Amino acid sequence: MTISRRGLLGAGAALGLLTGCGSNTGRDDGGSGNGPKLSQWYHQYGEQGTEQAVKKYAAAYKKANVTVQWRPGNYDEQTAAALLTDSGPDVFEVNGPSLDQIQGKQVADLTELFDGVKDDFNPAVLAPKTYDGRIWGIPQVVDMQMLYYRKSLLADAGVQPPKTLDELVDAAKKLTSKKTKGLFLGNDGGAGVLGGTPLYAAGLELVTADGKVGFDDPAAARALGKIHRLYADKSLLLGAPADWSDPSAFVQGLTAMQWSGLWALPTVQKELGDDFGVLPFPKDGSAGKPSVPVGAYAAAVSARSKHQKAGKDFLKWLWIDSADRQEDFALAYGFHIPARMSLAKRAEKLSKGAAADAVRYTTDHGHAEPLLWTPASRSAYQDALSRIIKDGASPDDELRKVVRKVSDELGRVKKKS
Amino acid sequence: MTTTAPREQKATGRRKLWGHQNRTLWFWVFVGPFLLGLGVFTYIPLGWSVYLSFFDAHNTVTPDDFVGLGNYTDMLRNEAFTDSLWTFLVFSLFIVPATYALSLALALMVHRQRRAQAFFRSVFFLPAACSYVVAALIWKMSIFNGVRFGLANTVLGWFGGDQIAWLSTTDPPWYWAVIVTVRLWLQAGFYMVLFLAGLQRISPTLYEAAAVDGARPGWQVFRHITFPQLRATSVAVVLLLVINAFQAFDEFYNLLSDSRGYPPYARPPLVYLYYTALGQGQNLGLGSAGAVLLALIIAVVTVGQAKWFGLGRKEAE
Numbered sequence: 254m255t256i257s258r259r260g261l262l263g264a265g266a267a268l269g270l271l272t273g274c275g276s277n278t279g280r281d282d283g284g285s286g287n288g289p290k291l292s293q294w295y296h297q298y299g300e301q302g303t304e305q306a307v308k309k310y311a312a313a314y315k316k317a318n319v320t321v322q323w324r325p326g327n328y329d330e331q332t333a334a335a336l337l338t339d340s341g342p343d344v345f346e347v348n349g350p351s352l353d354q355i356q357g358k359q360v361a362d363l364t365e366l367f368d369g370v371k372d373d374f375n376p377a378v379l380a381p382k383t384y385d386g387r388i389w390g391i392p393q394v395v396d397m398q399m400l401y402y403r404k405s406l407l408a409d410a411g412v413q414p415p416k417t418l419d420e421l422v423d424a425a426k427k428l429t430s431k432k433t434k435g436l437f438l439g440n441d442g443g444a445g446v447l448g449g450t451p452l453y454a455a456g457l458e459l460v461t462a463d464g465k466v467g468f469d470d471p472a473a474a475r476a477l478g479k480i481h482r483l484y485a486d487k488s489l490l491l492g493a494p495a496d497w498s499d500p501s502a503f504v505q506g507l508t509a510m511q512w513s514g515l516w517a518l519p520t521v522q523k524e525l526g527d528d529f530g531v532l533p534f535p536k537d538g539s540a541g542k543p544s545v546p547v548g549a550y551a552a553a554v555s556a557r558s559k560h561q562k563a564g565k566d567f568l569k570w571l572w573i574d575s576a577d578r579q580e581d582f583a584l585a586y587g588f589h590i591p592a593r594m595s596l597a598k599r600a601e602k603l604s605k606g607a608a609a610d611a612v613r614y615t616t617d618h619g620h621a622e623p624l625l626w627t628p629a630s631r632s633a634y635q636d637a638l639s640r641i642i643k644d645g646a647s648p649d650d651e652l653r654k655v656v657r658k659v660s661d662e663l664g665r666v667k668k669k670s
Numbered sequence: 671m672t673t674t675a676p677r678e679q680k681a682t683g684r685r686k687l688w689g690h691q692n693r694t695l696w697f698w699v700f701v702g703p704f705l706l707g708l709g710v711f712t713y714i715p716l717g718w719s720v721y722l723s724f725f726d727a728h729n730t731v732t733p734d735d736f737v738g739l740g741n742y743t744d745m746l747r748n749e750a751f752t753d754s755l756w757t758f759l760v761f762s763l764f765i766v767p768a769t770y771a772l773s774l775a776l777a778l779m780v781h782r783q784r785r786a787q788a789f790f791r792s793v794f795f796l797p798a799a800c801s802y803v804v805a806a807l808i809w810k811m812s813i814f815n816g817v818r819f820g821l822a823n824t825v826l827g828w829f830g831g832d833q834i835a836w837l838s839t840t841d842p843p844w845y846w847a848v849i850v851t852v853r854l855w856l857q858a859g860f861y862m863v864l865f866l867a868g869l870q871r872i873s874p875t876l877y878e879a880a881a882v883d884g885a886r887p888g889w890q891v892f893r894h895i896t897f898p899q900l901r902a903t904s905v906a907v908v909l910l911l912v913i914n915a916f917q918a919f920d921e922f923y924n925l926l927s928d929s930r931g932y933p934p935y936a937r938p939p940l941v942y943l944y945y946t947a948l949g950q951g952q953n954l955g956l957g958s959a960g961a962v963l964l965a966l967i968i969a970v971v972t973v974g975q976a977k978w979f980g981l982g983r984k985e986a987e
Contacts, residue, residue: 333952337731353952357729432818440816440838445930491835492816496928507817628951636750636934643840643933654749 288317289560291567294335294345295321296328296550300516300587310571310578317563319344336360336555343558344568346550347390350382352624355389356669361554361561364388366569373593377619378549384624390551391572394582394589395597397547397615398446398514400532401500401521406433406509414530418454418479418537425488428509434490435483437508439497442484444639446497446512447534448546448631451476453620456540459634460625464663469656474648476537477641484642500524515611516587522607531607533614547619549592590615625663633658719958727955741959751960753934754942755967761938762915764850769911770904772858777865778892791866795859802856802920809852810837810925837925845926845936852921857914861907868903872896905979912975916968919944939964 295307304323311319322342324331329348335341336359350360364387367374371388375395382390400421402414410428415421425435439446449459449468455476458467483489490508495501500517502508504524512534521529533543552572554564571578576596583591584602590612591597603612622631637651688695718731723741725733745751780790797805813821816835823833836844876895885891919940926936932945943964947957 329950330948333729333950334948337729349950351950353728359729439928439930440835441928441930441933442838444933445928490817491838492814492820494811494815494817494820498929502817628949629953632750632931632945632951635931639933639935643838643935645841 287315289563290318290320291343291558291560291564293319293321293567294328294332294342295323296346296348297323297325298587302586303582306582306586310575310582314567314570316570317560317567319567336557339557341555341557343560344552344554344564346393347553348548348550350389350551350553352384352627352666355384355624356666359556360389361556361558361565362387362389363391363554363565363568366391366565366573370573370593373595375547375549375590375592375594375597375615377547377615377621378592381621381624382549382551390553391568392549392551392592393572393579395547395549395592395615395619396514396516396589397545397611397619398450398512399545399611399614400510400512400534401503401517402510402530402532403503403506403525403528404530405528410509414532415535417535418451418476418541421535422479422482422486422488425483425510426486429486429488433506434508435488435510437490437493437497437502437511438480438483439512440492441639442489442491442642443480443512444635444642447480447638448635449620449622449626450534450544450546451480451537453544453546454534454541455537456542458620458623459630460623460659460663464625464667466656466659466663468652471649472538472540474652476541477638477648477652479537480638481642481645481648485645503529515608516589518588518607518611529607531610531614533618543614543618544620545614545618547615547621549621625666627662627666630655630659630662719961722954723958723962725955727953727958729952729954731954733955737955741956742963745956745959745963750934750937750942751939751963754937754939757936758916758918758938760846761849761918761936762912764846765853765915766908766911768850768854769858769861770907772854773861773907774865774900776858776862777869778896780862781866781869791863794862797855798857798860800856802852803924805852805856806921806924809848809921814848840935843935848925849921849936852925853918856921861911864903864907865900868900869896872899908979909972909975913968913972916940916964916971 293307293311295304298304304321307323308321311321332341332345332347333354336354347354347360354360367388371379374392378392378395379388382388382392406428407414407424410424412424412427413420415424421436428435452459452468452473455470455472457470457473461467490502490511493502493507497511497513498517500511500513500521503511503513503517504521518531533545536542536544552568554561554568558564572592576593579591579593580596580600583589583596584600588602588608590603591600597603597612602608634655637646637655640646641648641651689697722731722733724736724738726735726737726740727733776794780787780794783790814836815823816833816838817823818827818833820833820836822836826832826834834844836848839845872895876899877891880891880895881887885894917940918938922936922938922941923932923944926932927941932941939960943957943960945951946960947954
């Protein structure tokens with residue numbers, strides 16, 4: 254078959270048009286409701302059934318035609334970039350929203366949706382969604398992290414579940430053998446996942462209530478120095494095929510203790526039965542207290558959406574009015590605490606054993622990253638933590654640099670407000 | 671006559687516009703779309719990036735807070751950025767000579783191979799077709815994971831060695847072994863083909879003359895005949911290797927990043943700028959300033975290197 258020159262050009266032009274129209278915003282397919290078309294984005298959850306569940310919720314909403322996009326890959330980066338354009342989502346879940354997104358007017362004010370129910374939301378996760386007295390995202394579920402330990406391995410080594418950071422360091426050393434390491438804090442030695450947790454354990458904060466650096470204190474260097482001791486003692490498992498968020502290393506016996514999330518609980522329970530317990534991150538020093546990081550993906554409305562009102566109505570229906578769906582989303586597929594305290598209290602699955610301990614730790618010792626803890630502050634701190642843990646860098650010197658950087662960042666965001 | 675004259679004028683005007691046999695027209699039909707693409711997807715973003723670099727552009731591409739050279743001074747004072755340049759330097763010092771030596775050695779081996787030359791050429795070239803992402807994940811999860819059942823650790827175990835957390839240990843910095851070997855495996859075959867082409871261009875009469883003059887085959891012939899004759903190929907290969915090293919991103923990112931970020935060691939400039947501009951920070955002004963600085967550094971290094979090697983001098987003379 255021969256293709257004429259005109260035919261070839263025609264085909265090329267058609268191809269050009271097709272590729273030019275390749276942008277898929279998710280607004281044009283699926284969805285069953287009447288009214289405006291809404292595009293809703295979620296990050297890809299690891300738990301089976303979650304995708305079908307959120308599509309089912311969207312299909313059940315009749316006042317708008319909601320289409321769900323399930324997005325694998327670097328979701329935070331994808332949404333951050335999409336919010337700069339008109340082709341982004343109308344409603345989306347966000348690991349934030351960040352202060353820059355709020356100050357940049359990229360997300361809509363959702364305060365009015367909380368009328369009469371604000372006090373029922375877990376304050377630890379609602380606070381980072383609140384800025385200037387306005388609420389910018391609806392917390393979907395509460396996620397928390399804790400220390401899993403294998404009871405039999407601790408008993409064999411004659412080790413008690415650690416209640417202080419010093420005890421954790423000693424226990425990890427005693428539990429380390431040729432085949433099993435004492436503790437798994439992630440393949441980077443804990444720099445990424447621990448974040449501010451050791452600082453809270455030392456009785457400090459990332460940012461104080463009046464907006465100042467909360468760890469300009471010798472206790473911070475002391476606590477972080479002990480994390481380095483774990484590394485220097487070779488008590489840490491490093492280079493596991495699956496990272497801290499996956500309980501594989503723990504259930505396979507590669508480590509006696511692992512820092513992971515509440516979501517790992519069903520797997521651990523299934524594999525180990527009763528042979529495990531959970532703890533908060535142990536306190537350090539006389540002013541210290543146990544510490545548990547909590548966080549929440551929030552549902553937000555894009556300020557660029559042409560259907561902001563419809564988007565807010567949909568989110569109110571899904572994340573504020575539909576109690577059954579919130580409970581289903583939190584507990585039927587993975588294992589999370591509902592963001593509404595009334596739902597968390599009545600949830601059968603959270604009422605006993607390690608799950609009940611986890612809920613109690615969240616209430617008693619939970620802390621979320623404050624909104625003023627910007628991504629630039631976080632990466633400066635994480636870099637310093639990595640150098641302290643792995644390179645044995647001086648915690649005092651490293652923290653001094655971080656304090657300077659965080660002060661600059663706090664100054665920058667305050668100037669904008 | 672009165673009716674033909676305007677038609678002729680019209681035809682002449684069209685010829686001027688479209689050229690002889692419509693060559694100008696066809697030139698624009700074929701080149702135009704690519705030129706348009708280049709403008710829209712390369713030069714406009716490039717110009718926009720330079721524009722952004724003078725503004726405080728957090729979470730916006732249409733900023734209004736002009737900061738002059740503030741982003742540039744911030745970036746140059748930024749320890750993380752300067753560290754990333756050191757990472758690149760260390761990486762180049764490893765990868766450029768290693769790839770050069772390995773690909774030249776492979777080319778010499780394959781060139782001398784009398785039987786199944788095409789087979790060996792294909793075998794060594796095949797990794798070049800593999801994605802950097804896939805190769806990085808195989809290296810990270812199967813060969814160089816830090817537990818006892820990783821391939822490298824299993825082999826070490828046979829000889830009584832301890833397990834090594836290849837990507838998580840900074841003292842000694844074993845992660846370089848992982849990063850360098852994956853890139854070596856991926857690119858040595860491609861450069862081998864370039865050297866093979868160079869070897870095939872060397873005239874056999876040179877070797878015959880050398881044999882007549884008493885040159886011993888092997889090292890002496892390689893040093894005095896083969897290596898000097900490969901000068902042009904070597905210059906091109908080194909230039910490409912340095913530019914490729916500057917653009918390193920995929921294997922670093924996939925070997926060392928996790929959901930919580932990226933460790934400060936082995937973080938080349940592109941990875942750092944990715945996190946600054948496109949990560950959660952979304953500091954597009956600072957990221958753009960870094961990108962401009964990096965482009966300037968690449969330009970200076972490339973021009974300097976080309977001058978040093980005398981690229982194009984022979985042709986000019």
